[in-house]
Amino acid sequence: MTRIGILGTGRVGTNLARKLAAAGHHVTLGGRNPQDTDHRATARAADIVINATPGDTSLDRLTDLRTELTGKILVDVSNATGDARDGLPGELRYPGSSLAEKLQAALPGTHVVKTLNTMLFTVMTAPETLAVPPTAYLSGNDEHAKRTVTGLLGDLGWRSGQIEDLGDITTARATEAMVLIVPHILRRHGFEPFAVSLAR
Numbered sequence: 001m002t003r004i005g006i007l008g009t010g011r012v013g014t015n016l017a018r019k020l021a022a023a024g025h026h027v028t029l030g031g032r033n034p035q036d037t038d039h040r041a042t043a044r045a046a047d048i049v050i051n052a053t054p055g056d057t058s059l060d061r062l063t064d065l066r067t068e069l070t071g072k073i074l075v076d077v078s079n080a081t082g083d084a085r086d087g088l089p090g091e092l093r094y095p096g097s098s099l100a101e102k103l104q105a106a107l108p109g110t111h112v113v114k115t116l117n118t119m120l121f122t123v124m125t126a127p128e129t130l131a132v133p134p135t136a137y138l139s140g141n142d143e144h145a146k147r148t149v150t151g152l153l154g155d156l157g158w159r160s161g162q163i164e165d166l167g168d169i170t171t172a173r174a175t176e177a178m179v180l181i182v183p184h185i186l187r188r189h190g191f192e193p194f195a196v197s198l199a200r
Helices: 011-022 039-045 055-063 099-106 143-155 169-189
Strands: 003-007 026-030 048-051 073-076 081-083 089-092 111-114 136-140 163-167
Touching: 003 011, 003 039, 011 026, 011 143, 026 039, 048 143, 055 081, 055 099, 073 099, 073 143, 089 169, 099 111, 099 169, 111 143, 111 169, 136 143, 136 169, 143 163, 163 169
Parallel strands: 003 026, 003 048, 048 073, 073 111, 136 163
Antiparallel strands: 081 089, 111 136
């Protein structure tokens, strides 16, 4: 059992929390509402922290938790974009870079691993629901942290052949850029489960 703190109580955070708790982990959800455990307490008590906060504000929120996140793995599943006029993802917030890189630079004592940001949130915990096996990409500087996150992905239902380690944290700019296709897919098909995957 691992103590996992999830920052964010929206659809992504609660979806991950349910599946990880069912796999036997001790999961705490941290939010900003008065009835929630706050982000600082959630990060302090966890071994692994998952960032499921809105990507456009994640950098400021998590930089404020530098002390609580030191020495820990931070799994970043968010995308940093502005909003298009219809509320769907817009342009990249950090063109030429990525939120994951910004987080790693701001949190040098934390092992940031980027993953699960290239799919609808329902696929994160149920990859088997797609007709074609999806891909979960991994980016991060620390090999042990990536192996640990690979284990968590297994608990979420991902098979080893579906996990693609792209390399260091700079490779996250490629997967974060994949969000640019998402609004076009959602406008045409609605919120049907999908993933941006690697076909071989």
